[in-house]
Amino acid sequence: xxxxxxxxxxxxxxxxxxxxxxxxxxxxxxxxxxxxxxxxxxxxxxxxxxxxxxxxxxxxxxxxxxxxxxxxxxxxxxxxxxxxxxxxxxxxxxxxxxxxxxxxxxxxxxxxxxxxxxxxxxxxxxxxxxxxxxxxxxxxxxxxxxxxxxxxxxxxxxxxxxxxxxxxxxxxxxxxxxxxxxxxxxxxxxxxxxxxxxxxxxxxxxxxxxxxxxxxxxxxxxxxxxxxxxxxxxxxxxxxxxxxxxxxxxxxxxxxxxxxxxxxxxxxxxxxxxxxxxxxxxxxxxxxxxxxxxxxxxxxxxxxxxxxxxxxxxxxxxxxxxxxxxxxxxxxxxxxxxxxxxxxxxxxxxxxxxxxxxxxxxxxxxxxxxxxxxxxxxxxxxxxxxxxxxxxxxxxxxxxxxxxxxxxxxxxxxxxxxxxxxxxxxxxxxxxxxxxxxxxxxxxxxxxxxxxxxxxxxxxxxxxxxxxxxxxxxxxxxxxxxxxxxxxxxxxxxxxxxxxxxxxxxxxxxxxxxxxxxxxxxxxxxxxxxxxxxxxxxxxxxxxxxxxxxxxxxxxxxxxxxxxxxxxxxxxxxxxxxxxxxxxxxxxxxxxxxxxxxxxxxxxxxxxxxxxxxxxxxxxxxxxxxxxxxxxxxxxxxxx
Numbered sequence: 001x002x003x004x005x006x007x008x009x010x011x012x013x014x015x016x017x018x019x020x021x022x023x024x025x026x027x028x029x030x031x032x033x034x035x036x037x038x039x040x041x042x043x044x045x046x047x048x049x050x051x052x053x054x055x056x057x058x059x060x061x062x063x064x065x066x067x068x069x070x071x072x073x074x075x076x077x078x079x080x081x082x083x084x085x086x087x088x089x090x091x092x093x094x095x096x097x098x099x100x101x102x103x104x105x106x107x108x109x110x111x112x113x114x115x116x117x118x119x120x121x122x123x124x125x126x127x128x129x130x131x132x133x134x135x136x137x138x139x140x141x142x143x144x145x146x147x148x149x150x151x152x153x154x155x156x157x158x159x160x161x162x163x164x165x166x167x168x169x170x171x172x173x174x175x176x177x178x179x180x181x182x183x184x185x186x187x188x189x190x191x192x193x194x195x196x197x198x199x200x201x202x203x204x205x206x207x208x209x210x211x212x213x214x215x216x217x218x219x220x221x222x223x224x225x226x227x228x229x230x231x232x233x234x235x236x237x238x239x240x241x242x243x244x245x246x247x248x249x250x251x252x253x254x255x256x257x258x259x260x261x262x263x264x265x266x267x268x269x270x271x272x273x274x275x276x277x278x279x280x281x282x283x284x285x286x287x288x289x290x291x292x293x294x295x296x297x298x299x300x301x302x303x304x305x306x307x308x309x310x311x312x313x314x315x316x317x318x319x320x321x322x323x324x325x326x327x328x329x330x331x332x333x334x335x336x337x338x339x340x341x342x343x344x345x346x347x348x349x350x351x352x353x354x355x356x357x358x359x360x361x362x363x364x365x366x367x368x369x370x371x372x373x374x375x376x377x378x379x380x381x382x383x384x385x386x387x388x389x390x391x392x393x394x395x396x397x398x399x400x401x402x403x404x405x406x407x408x409x410x411x412x413x414x415x416x417x418x419x420x421x422x423x424x425x426x427x428x429x430x431x432x433x434x435x436x437x438x439x440x441x442x443x444x445x446x447x448x449x450x451x452x453x454x455x456x457x458x459x460x461x462x463x464x465x466x467x468x469x470x471x472x473x474x475x476x477x478x479x480x481x482x483x484x485x486x487x488x489x490x491x492x493x494x495x496x497x498x499x500x501x502x503x504x505x506x507x508x509x510x511x512x513x514x515x516x517x518x519x520x521x522x523x524x525x526x527x528x529x530x531x532x533x534x535x536x537x538x539x540x541x542x543x544x545x546x547x548x549x550x551x552x553x554x555x556x557x558x559x560x561x562x563x564x565x566x567x568x569x570x571x572x573x574x575x576x577x578x579x580x581x582x583x584x585x586x587x588x589x590x591x592x593x594x595x596x597x598x599x600x601x602x603x604x605x606x607x608x609x610x611x612x613x614x615x616x617x618x619x620x621x622x623x624x625x626x627x628x629x630x631x632x633x634x635x636x637x638x639x640x
Contacts, residue, residue, distance in 0.1 A: 011053055030201050037205040045213045050201035051220040051238075059199075218242050223249065229275035230297055233258040248272050257281070269307075289351070309351045313337050323374070327351045327360070335383050335434055344374040383434050384417055385442045387449075389426040394453055398428070400581075401448035404604040407611065408444065412436050451601060455588075529566070529577060536562055536580050539587040554590040554636045558583055561629050568622040575612050582609045586633060593637045602637050606630055 002022035010025070014034040021041045025048050032053040200220030212232040219238035224245050233239060236259050239249070249255045254271055257263045261281040270290045281301045289309045297317040305325040315336045323344040329351045333339075345368040349361035363377065406414050417431040432441060540562065546553030552560070565571065565579045582605040589602035609626065616623050 032199060033201050035201070035203045035206050038203075039207045040203075040211050041207055041209045043208070043211045045211060045216050048213070048216045050216065050218050052200045223247055229295055230277045231275075232277045232279070234261055234277075235259065248274060248276060307351060318342055323347060332386075333378065334438060339375045339378060342374050344369055347374070383432055383436075385430045385432055385438050385445070387428045387430065387442070387445055389428070393426045393428075397449055397452035397455070400452040400455075401445055403608065404448050404452075404601075405441065405444045407604055407607045409441065410607075412441070414441070448604075455585075529573065529580070532577055532580050533562070533566060536584045536587070539584050543587060543590050552632075554593075554633065557629055557633050557636070558587050558590070560625070561586075561633070564622050564625040564629075568616075568620070570616050570620055571613070571622065579609055579612045582606075582612075586637075589637055599637060599639060602634075603639055606634060606639070 002024065003020060004024045005028050006024045006026045007028060009029045010033050011029055012032040013030075015038050016034050016036045017038060019039045020035075020043055021039055023040065023043045025043060025045045027047040027049075028045075029049050030045075031049060031051045033050070200222060201218075202222040203226045204222050205225040207227045208231045209227055209229045210231070213236045214232055214234045215236065217237045218233075219241035221242040223242055224247070226247065228247055228249070233249075233255075239255060239259055240252070242249070244250050244255070249258070251271060253266070253268060254273060254276070257266075257268070257278070258276060261278065263281060263283045263286045265285045267287040268291050269287050271288075272292050273288075273296050274292045275295045276293075277297055278301055279297050279299045281298070283298075283306050284302050285305045286303075287307045288311055289307045290311065292312050293316050294312050295315040296313075298321045299317050299319045300321065302322045303318075303326050304322050306323075307327045308331050309327055309329045311331045313331055313333045316333070317338045319338050319340045319342075321342055323342055324346060325348070326344070327348045327350070329349055347363055349363060351360075353360050364373075369377075402414070402416075412433060415431045417429045418427075420427040420429070430441070430445070432438060540555055540558045543555040543558070544553070545555055562580065562583050565576060565583065568576070571579065585601055585605040589598040589605070592598050593602075609630065613620075613623055613626055
């Protein structure tokens with residue numbers, strides 16, 4: 001049973017590193033308590049009082065008074081120095097007083113208009129430039145300087161005191177502005193909170209997942225390095241006086257949102273809200289464009305007319321949220337996004353209307369969603385991996401990469417669900433099983449695509465005419481159509497033109513995650529095994545020959561494998577072309593057999609070769625030769 005410390009006096013107690021999951025600290029006095037690295041999941045701190053113990057308050061008060069006295073002395077010194085302007089006996093005194101007044105005036109003006117950093121910069125520059133000037137004046141007017149050490153009288157004394165008092169008031173104003181949470185000097189506020197939190201309640205590095213600080217007093221509290229995922233701060237008091245350096249609370253607007261749960265009409269564009277607890281928050285017409293809302297809970301929140309464009313909403317909880325009129329263009333969701341019981345009559349797929357129209361792709365186009373229909377609209381894309389190509393796509397490289405990833409993840413069925421062209425940006429959506437490791441599949445596809453792209457670039461080193469000829473005649477272009485058609489019954493219409501390197505696709509301006517696509521294909525292409533074989537042979541010939549004639553090396557083994565593939569009469573032309581491409585991949589790996597990327601590519605090539613010949617009768621000569629040659633190649637490349 002979780003420990004119960006409700007209403008207890010826990011001042012100065014140490015809970016460092018303890019497992020206090022579900023503990024009850026409601027209305028407890030935890031001033032000065034140490035929860036460093038403690039596990040406080042689901043802990044209840046509602047109404048608790050955190051902060052400094054009395055002896056720490058007294059100590060910090062003494063330090064503050066000392067600093068205040070030093071500031072007053074400095075301000076009076078500034079006034080006395082400026083008062084030398086009234087000493088007309090020496091020319092140097094007039095200059096010294098004038099410089100002092102000008103520097104103070106510039107400092108105050110710059111600090112007011114810019115910030116304290118800029119004002120201090122003025123002082124720094126002054127300290128660098130003025131000493132040489134004073135040294136020169138001291139030599140030229142030696143009698144001018146004693147006036148600074150004498151007490152001014154009459155008008156000079158009044159002026160000195162007035163200027164000193166004015167400077168004190170100015171410093172008080174700057175302090176008030178900082179405590180008023182003016183963003184101009186937020187850095188100084190952080191410095192003050194760091195100083196004030198010394199000796200206060202510490203949650204440094206603590207696990208506060210789902211902890212509840214509703215109504216708690218949290219001044220002088222240290223939340224650095226703490227896990228604040230779904231931590232509840234509703235109506236917490238003096239949280240802005242806590243030390244929150246590297247958490248989402250460091251953003252003052254986010255901190256205020258978590259405390260008040262009221263972001264109606266406010267902008268949080270691009271903000272880091274990851275893991276925030278915004279249950280029942282009012283975000284009507286709020287701008288969350290580009291915000292990181294991963295693992296945020298919006299349970300029961302009002303998101304009507306909110307802008308959710310290009311937000312990251314993985315693991316986000318929208319259960320029972322109100323989302324009528326929300327803009328969800330290109331938002332990123334997956335199977336971990338909870339959309340249960342969402343109250344939504346209609347949504348918009350575009351943030352801005354299409355050019356020359358007022359069409360924002362309303363869904364449904366007319367009428368309203370019936371209960372449950374909003375969730376159903378997005379079910380189709382909850383188990384997908386999206387690949388985004390902003391600078392175009394090389395289709396040959398992509399298909400090769402897709403095939404290799406499918407072979408490496410043979411127990412995970414992958415299928416191309418749709419191919420979209422959104423304003424020049426290609427989005428290929430891969431359907432995966434619900435329990436698939438989407439992050440790994442996405443990473444593997446991108447990595448394999450880059451490797452395949454490097455191979456394609458080698459062709460481009462040839463003349464453009466030769467490159468076009470190879471691409472046009474390449475069997476892969478026919479294989480692309482066959483492959484996509486076989487893998488998915490729901491692929492967008494596209495066709496190959498005379499130059500098979502360019503693909504004309506049906507543009508999709510629908511920015512939703514639910515895309516309707518067709519099934520028609522039209523492609524032309526022939527296979528020229530001569531060109532493919534020549535390329536493979538050239539790659540193999542770049543490998544070193546075996547130093548022992550009676551013992552074949554990688555070059556000789558790949559030559560035998562190529563010859564066996566080309567001589568086999570049972571292997572279809574398309575499969576033969578694919579097999580030769582994998583021999584070429586093995587030859588490339590043989591150049592740098594110790595590199596991890598090359599070993600991975602070699603493993604994939606061997607798997608594809610085995611799959612290619614698996615349909616042949618076991619007595620076929622090619623099957624027999626592959627069963628002998630492939631293990632030797634694997635050993636040579638260090639694949640085990």
